[in-house]
Amino acid sequence: xxxxxxxxxxxxxVLLLLNLVLAPGFxxxxxxxxxxxxxxxDILHNGAPVALMALGMTLxxxxxxxxxxxxxxxxxxGAVTCAWIAxxxxxxxxxxxxxxxxxxxxxxxxLGAWNGFLVSVxxxxxxxxxLVLMTAGRGLAQLVTDGQIITVNNPLFSAIxxxxxxxxxLTVIVAAAVYALVALATxxxxxxxLVEAVGINPAASRLAGVRARTLIWTVYVFSAxxxxxxxxxxxxxxxxxxxxxxxxxxxxxAILAVVIGGTSLAGGRFSITGTLFGALTIQTLTTTxxxxxxPPEVSLVFKAVVVIVVCLLQSPKARALLGRRRxxxxxxxxxxxxxxxxxxxxxxxxxxxxxxTPIPAQRSTP
Amino acid sequence: MTAVPQPxxxxxxxxxxxxxxxxxxxxxxxxxVDFRLHAGEVHALMGENGAGKxxxxxxxxxxxxxxxxxxxxxxxxxxxxxxxxxxxxxxxxVYQEVNLxxxxxxxxxxxxxxxxxxxxxxxxxxxxxxxxxxLARLHLDVDPASPLDSHSIAVQQLVSIGRAVQVxxxxxxxxxxxxxxxxxxxxxxxxxxxxxxxxxxAILFVTHFLDQVYAxxxxxxxxxxxxxxxxxxxxxxxxxxxxxxxxxxELETLEQLERxxxxxxxxxxxPVLAASGVSRRGAIEPVDLVVRPGEVVGLAGLLxxxxxxxxxxxxxxxxxxxxxxTVDGTVLPMRTPRDAxxxxxxxxxxxxxxxxxxxxxxxxxxxxxxxxxARGLRRIPRRAQDEAAARWIEVLDIRPPDPDALLRNLSGGxxxxxxxxxxxxxxxxxxxxxxxxxxIDVGAKAQxxxxxxxxxxxxxxxxxxxxxxxxVVRLADRVLVLxxxxxxxxxxxxxxxxxxVMELIATGHGEPDAERRGGADWEYGRSDA
Numbered sequence: 001x002x003x004x005x006x007x008x009x010x011x012x013x014v015l016l017l018l019n020l021v022l023a024p025g026f027x028x029x030x031x032x033x034x035x036x037x038x039x040x041x042d043i044l045h046n047g048a049p050v051a052l053m054a055l056g057m058t059l060x061x062x063x064x065x066x067x068x069x070x071x072x073x074x075x076x077x078g079a080v081t082c083a084w085i086a087x088x089x090x091x092x093x094x095x096x097x098x099x100x101x102x103x104x105x106x107x108x109x110x111l112g113a114w115n116g117f118l119v120s121v122x123x124x125x126x127x128x129x130x131l132v133l134m135t136a137g138r139g140l141a142q143l144v145t146d147g148q149i150i151t152v153n154n155p156l157f158s159a160i161x162x163x164x165x166x167x168x169x170l171t172v173i174v175a176a177a178v179y180a181l182v183a184l185a186t187x188x189x190x191x192x193x194l195v196e197a198v199g200i201n202p203a204a205s206r207l208a209g210v211r212a213r214t215l216i217w218t219v220y221v222f223s224a225x226x227x228x229x230x231x232x233x234x235x236x237x238x239x240x241x242x243x244x245x246x247x248x249x250x251x252x253x254a255i256l257a258v259v260i261g262g263t264s265l266a267g268g269r270f271s272i273t274g275t276l277f278g279a280l281t282i283q284t285l286t287t288t289x290x291x292x293x294x295p296p297e298v299s300l301v302f303k304a305v306v307v308i309v310v311c312l313l314q315s316p317k318a319r320a321l322l323g324r325r326r327x328x329x330x331x332x333x334x335x336x337x338x339x340x341x342x343x344x345x346x347x348x349x350x351x352x353x354x355x356x357t358p359i360p361a362q363r364s365t366p
Numbered sequence: 367m368t369a370v371p372q373p374x375x376x377x378x379x380x381x382x383x384x385x386x387x388x389x390x391x392x393x394x395x396x397x398x399v400d401f402r403l404h405a406g407e408v409h410a411l412m413g414e415n416g417a418g419k420x421x422x423x424x425x426x427x428x429x430x431x432x433x434x435x436x437x438x439x440x441x442x443x444x445x446x447x448x449x450x451x452x453x454x455x456x457x458x459x460v461y462q463e464v465n466l467x468x469x470x471x472x473x474x475x476x477x478x479x480x481x482x483x484x485x486x487x488x489x490x491x492x493x494x495x496x497x498x499x500x501l502a503r504l505h506l507d508v509d510p511a512s513p514l515d516s517h518s519i520a521v522q523q524l525v526s527i528g529r530a531v532q533v534x535x536x537x538x539x540x541x542x543x544x545x546x547x548x549x550x551x552x553x554x555x556x557x558x559x560x561x562x563x564x565x566x567x568a569i570l571f572v573t574h575f576l577d578q579v580y581a582x583x584x585x586x587x588x589x590x591x592x593x594x595x596x597x598x599x600x601x602x603x604x605x606x607x608x609x610x611x612x613x614x615x616e617l618e619t620l621e622q623l624e625r626x627x628x629x630x631x632x633x634x635x636x637p638v639l640a641a642s643g644v645s646r647r648g649a650i651e652p653v654d655l656v657v658r659p660g661e662v663v664g665l666a667g668l669l670x671x672x673x674x675x676x677x678x679x680x681x682x683x684x685x686x687x688x689x690x691x692t693v694d695g696t697v698l699p700m701r702t703p704r705d706a707x708x709x710x711x712x713x714x715x716x717x718x719x720x721x722x723x724x725x726x727x728x729x730x731x732x733x734x735x736x737x738x739x740a741r742g743l744r745r746i747p748r749r750a751q752d753e754a755a756a757r758w759i760e761v762l763d764i765r766p767p768d769p770d771a772l773l774r775n776l777s778g779g780x781x782x783x784x785x786x787x788x789x790x791x792x793x794x795x796x797x798x799x800x801x802x803x804x805x806i807d808v809g810a811k812a813q814x815x816x817x818x819x820x821x822x823x824x825x826x827x828x829x830x831x832x833x834x835x836x837x838v839v840r841l842a843d844r845v846l847v848l849x850x851x852x853x854x855x856x857x858x859x860x861x862x863x864x865x866x867v868m869e870l871i872a873t874g875h876g877e878p879d880a881e882r883r884g885g886a887d888w889e890y891g892r893s894d895a
Contacts, residue, residue, distance in 0.1 A: 189743040193731055196724075203721045207683055208788065209707040209739035268726045 011260065011310045012281045015288055023291040035164045039291055041172075045161075047283030048175040049074070049230035050250060051276060054257035055182055056223030058275045061258050063199045063216050064267030065119060065126035070227035070254055072137025073111055074247025077104040077228040078235030079141040082150040085157060097156035105228045111137070112224025116217035130220075134251065141243035151240040160236035171233050178226070183272045192270075195219065199267035257282055260310055281310070378441070380405040380568045381426075381457075381537055386435035388425050395421040398435070399594045401587055403537060408559060408569045410583035410600065412612055414807035417589040419572050423539055427452040427459055440536070458530030462542040464522040466529070468515035473497030475514050476529050500528045504558050520551030524558060531562060538562060539570045542805075544578060549668060556582050574805060576605060588612055612808055635659055636695065638796050638827035639711075641680060644689030649675035651852035652689060657796060657827040662818065664842030665831045666867050671848040673831050674716055677800045680829065681713035682706045694795060707740060712789035716801035716831070718778070722785045725774030729764065730755040732773045733787045740792065758787035763813060779810025786814065796827040803832060815841060835864050849874050 019026040019039070029038035053070045060067045084100035085091050111133060118129035163170040186192030197205045198212045206212045230250075235241045259265065260281055261274030285306055289299045312318045379402035388396040396418045403409050413419050424430045426437065428446025437444050439455060446452040449459065466475045473494050474481075482492035497510035506524055514522055523543055530538055540559070544552050559582060563569055571583055579586060579600060586603060588595040588611040595611045639657040644650075650672035657663050665673040678684040680691060682703045691698045693709040700706075703713070715721035724732055734751050746754075755769035762783040764776075773784055782802055789797065799818065803811040818841055822828050832838050838845060844858040847870040854874050857866055 188745065190738045190741070190745040191743055193727070193735075193738065193745075194743070197727060197731070197735060200726045201720070201724045204715075204724055205735075205739075207681075207703050207713065207715060207721055208724075208736045209704050210735070211704070211739070211742075 009277055011306075011313075012277055012284060015281065015284045015306075019284075019288055019291060023288075026291055031167055034167055035169065036167045039287055041169065043280065043283045043287050044172045044175075045169045046287070047279055048169075048171040049233045049247075050253045050257060050282060051175050051279035052178060052226045052230045052233075053223075053250060053254035054261075054275045054279045055179060055272065056219075056226030057251075057254040058258050058261070058263055058270050058272060059182075059195060059219040060126070060223045061199075061255075061263055061265060062195050062267055062270035063219055064202070065216065065220070066130065066255065066265070067115065067220060067223045067227075068127065068130040068251050069111070069115060069133035069137055070223060070230075071247040071249060071251040072134050072141065073108055073224050073227035074231035074234055074250060075141035075241075075243050076111070076137050076144070077108055077231030078241040078246045079144040079150070079243050080104040080107055081157065081232060082152050082235055082241035083144050085152045085154050086150050091152060092154050094156040097154045100157070101232060104232065105225065108224045108228025108231070109221055112221035113217070115224065116220035119220060120213045120216040138243065141241075141246075145241055145243045147243070149240055149242045153239065157236055158239055161233050162236070174229065174233075178229070179272065179276060186272060196268055196270065199270075253282055254279075256307065260314075262314070377404060379403055380440060382438045383422075383426065384436055384438075386422065386425055386437070387433045388421050388430050389433050395592050396425060397592045399589065399592070400597075401594070402597075403568045403570055404585075405536070405568050406563055406566045407584045408563055408571055408582050410579045410586040411570055411572045411589070412579065412586055412608065413589035413595075414612055414809060417612070418592040419589060420541065421592070422589065423459065423541060423570070423572070427457060427539070453533065456534055456536035457539065458533070458535050458537070459539040459541065460523070460526045460530050460543055464519065464526055466514055466522060466526060468513070468522075470514060471511050472501075472508055472514055472517070472525055473510035475525055476500050476510070476532065478529075480533075496532070500532045503531070503561075504528050505561065506558070518551065520547045520554060523547065523551075524555065527555075527558060527562075531567065535567060537568045537570065539572075541572045542574065543571075544573055544575065548670070552578065574807070576608065579608070580605075609808060639680070639691070639693055639829075641691045642689060644676070644679050644686050644691060646675065646679055646684060646687050649684065649851065650679065650848075653846075653848075653853050655680075655829075655846060657829060659795075659825045659827050660822050661844070662822045662828040662830050662842045664838035664845040664862075665829060665848060666835060666838050666845050667848035667871055668833075670851070671871070672851040672853075673848050674800055675851070676848070677713065677798050677829060677831055678715075680706070681711055681798055683713065683715070704739075707736065707792070710793075710795035711798065712736070712792060712794035712796070713798040714782075714785050714789065714800060714802055716804060718782060718785065718804070723773055723781050726772060728770050729759070729773055729776070729784055730769035732784050733758055733769075733791055736788045736792050754791050758784075758791060761790075762787055762817065777807070777810075779806035779814075782806055782810065782814065786817070790821075794826065796829070797821065798829040798831075800831045801833065802830075803834070803837060811837075835867050839864050839867060847871060 023039075026039045029036055029040055031037075053074070057067055057070065081097075081100035081104040084103055085096045088096035088099065090096060115130050115133060118124045118132070119126050122129075159170065161169075161171055165173050186195070194205070194210050194215060197208070197210055198215050202212050227247075231247060234246055255265075257278035258270075258275050259278070261271055261276070261278035263270040263274060285303055289302055294302055313322075381401075381403040383399070383401040386396050386399045386401070387394065399418065399422060401411075401422060411419050411422065421430065425432050426446075428448045428451055432445065439457070444455060446455065446457075452459075467478065470478070473496075476497045477493050481488045482496060483489055484492065494510050501508055501510060504524060504527065506521070506528070508517065508521060508525075514525065517525075527538070527540070527543075543555060547555060556578075559569060559571070571579075573579060583600045585597065586600045586608065587597045588608065590612065598608075598611075635658045637656045637658050639655065641653065641655045643652040643654065645652040653672075653676055655663065655676070665676060667673045675684070679686040679689075679700075682698070682700050682705055686700055691700055693706070693711060696709065698705055698709055698711075706713070724735065727735075730751055733755050734746055737754070738746055752769065758764070759767045759769065764780050764783045764787070766776075773781060776784065786799075786802070797818075802814050802818075806814075815837065818828055818830060822843075828841075830838060830841055839862055842862060844856060845862050845867055846853055847855045847857065847867055849871055855870050857870075
């Protein structure tokens with residue numbers, strides 16, 4: 001457990017430290033009109049949709065799958081809700097919003113069921129099965145919005161992103177609640193172990209009596225539902241549905257969050273906490289770029305460099321190389337490197353050198 | 367069966383390793399081991415899991431650094447930094463798993479990385495010509511242009527050997543090459559090995575199968591716990607002595623097992639399993655089978671005879687086309703394994719790695735997996751999990767006795783015990799074991815067989831499948847013999863003996879005094895894997 005914590009924890013800390021030094025006021029939080037404001041609140045608020053999508057993605061990836069369709073589902077759900085609200089007799093009434101949200105989430109479940117059907121029943125490779133909806137889904141969303149951006153003015157719908165409870169944005173509360181729920185479900189029930197068993201060895205799990213098919217189906221439905229909620233947040237934030245751009249490439253952010261969180265794309269062991277940190281890291285990075293005033297034309301490059309560094313530092317091979325260099329420098333009497341990662345500074349290579357394992361343990365592949 | 371060439375103990379060996387020690391941290395994997403290999407001999411390297419066979423090979427080929435000792439090849443001291451260097455010096459290794467590209471052609475696989483070139487481009491015609499030469503050397507009648515995965519594992523294995531020997535190969539290391547081959551394929555492999563031996567190649571052969579050692583090897587070196595036990599001329603080494611050299615202490619268990627009396631189950635007892643007319647197209651013709659409580663029923667036959675297929679139908683791992691299965695008098699729906707499991711049927715697949723082991727989970731998680739799956743999402747309390755794990759680790763002598771160890775870090779035999787524990791923890795009425803002793807060391811084999819006998823004595827019904835007929839005959843009260851996907855006979859009581867079963871497998875009809883084939887019993891004894 002400690003190891004899972006250690007891995008995804010430090011990039012976020014480094015980013016925050018960077019802001020502490022370079023961006024005065026980054027950590028300032030103020031209360032205004034009954035709602036908290038500040039960069040930290042922004043990170044949580046803006047990061048909520050991707051954090052939710054990454055949560056669903058974590059379970060999908062744990063079963064050896066991947067869900068490329070979540071970005072499209074974000075667009076579809078936003079489009080359907082806004083179209084429903086706009087088409088209802090009273091577009092400002094709570095009833096219109098509730099109806100729209102209900103239809104959108106119902107549709108998300110149906111789309112997830114479709115993905116799950118393709119993967120678990122028809123046995124199509126997840127990347128292909130969900131690619132179908134990734135491309136077709138955005139078309140579907142455009143069909144719903146007729147290619148236009150639908151704007152709505154519905155107080156209840158706006159409250160999803162604009163509302164707050166005890167001064168905390170609703171988006172943050174919803175995302176936190178879903179995380180807590182999933183963490184509980186995977187720890188307190190056998191869900192976590194069974195999902196991991198299916199991800200590590202599907203055939204063995206089936207023969208042991210695990211309902212592998214049902215489980216796989218369920219995680220795709222859950223992933224789509226998470227994306228649906230994320231879609232509501234995103235469209236509510238701007239009170240509009242943009243079928244072309246809502247949720248665009250967010251599936252990749254979600255996957256990246258899972259990977260930064262330390263869950264292997266090969267399936268099996270997963271970490272909910274890790275994914276949360278991964279998602280927060282990505283959002284903090286985006287916010288940092290804004291708060292440091294990095295020019296927009298280099299911001300993507302900056303983001304890319306950070307992501308590459310984070311991924312490199314998680315690669316056992318890269319860490320081994322780094323560890324060797326550090327030791328050599330240490331032996332030569334040089335100063336230790338400027339920024340050692342916080343937390344227990346025990347890099348993996350040291351262990352690999354000293355302990356009984358002569359070569360890095362390899363994952364068993366199917 | 368093959369003429370033993372006479373390198374003579376006096377002739378200078380092609381390869382000589384003296385005082386080899388390899389340590390991983392505090393663990394000494396090899397401790398002062400001597401090993402020598404002559405040109406033109408097949409040298410079997412024997413030992414239980416963990417004896418140091420693989421370590422010795424890896425020390426030789428430069429995968430692991432050697433802490434002490436020297437390696438002399440062809441009169442010159444060598445130390446390789448890696449397998450590529452070893453190969454350049456004439457030492458090639460073929461591993462248990464085929465490490466080739468299944469989607470490339472046979473010719474491309476044979477020459478991958480050393481294709482003949484013309485003007486900087488790969489010379490396709492040259493590749494095929496060279497491939498044909500290699501295949502001809504092995505007397506292998508295979509189209510070099512055909513994709514590798516269109517061939518059986520055996521042919522793929524032979525292609526790996528072809529890949530290994532086409533460069534100037536002085537030493538060929540075969541690390542358990544036969545573990546996934548059936549009898550004919552083993553024969554084919556041995557034919558190729560004999561030919562290479564005649565060419566003067568020194569062959570180091572690692573296997574778990576005693577029969578194969580006697581069938582092919584000239585000399586045998588036995589390791590135990592990282593130390594050399596001895597080097598023997600195979601023909602002069604009695605089997606019992608070989609086994610005792612390998613296992614030392616554990617022979618007793620095997621001997622005790624021989625004395626287990628097979629109590630004939632009373633016909634009056636209601637059967638725990640009754641299958642009638644169970645079949646699946648392309649897998650097995652209709653079969654009737656009855657298993658009573660306390661009875662071990664063996665399924666005997668070659669690979670592809672339908673023995674595994676039948677076991678899978680009984681468990682619902684594959685769906686039967688016809689027939690009816692009742693367990694304790696209740697008809698099974700036979701749709702999924704869950705139906706069988708809830709009726710009290712347990713099954714371990716012959717393919718332990720792909721269909722049994724959940725390697726990245728702990729021993730504890732693996733032991734409770736079937737119990738947990740039966741309960742659904744309601745988690746088994748941690749204390750109950752710990753108790754179950756501790757109990758089965760003790761009962762089955764699982765090593766290391768650590769419930770938090772990842773299963774993939776255990777040896778094959780201990781993994782198999784964990785899989786047995788997974789099912790025994792569910793308290794099954796009927797246990798279907800498909801090759802439970804495949805690829806595991808002799809000590810664990812004996813323990814598992816003893817366990818099966820104990821379980822039957824306590825009233826469990828057991829269906830037991832093994833390619834090693836002696837094992838089936840030793841354990842089973844009755845044996846159903848399968849041949850060409852259909853049952854040919856059922857033997858019971860006095861009739862259960864290896865010769866009868868072999869006769870039935872070979873001819874399809876059992877005449878006890880029919881002409882016997884002698885000498886090559888491994889052909890029957892190992893029908894598969």
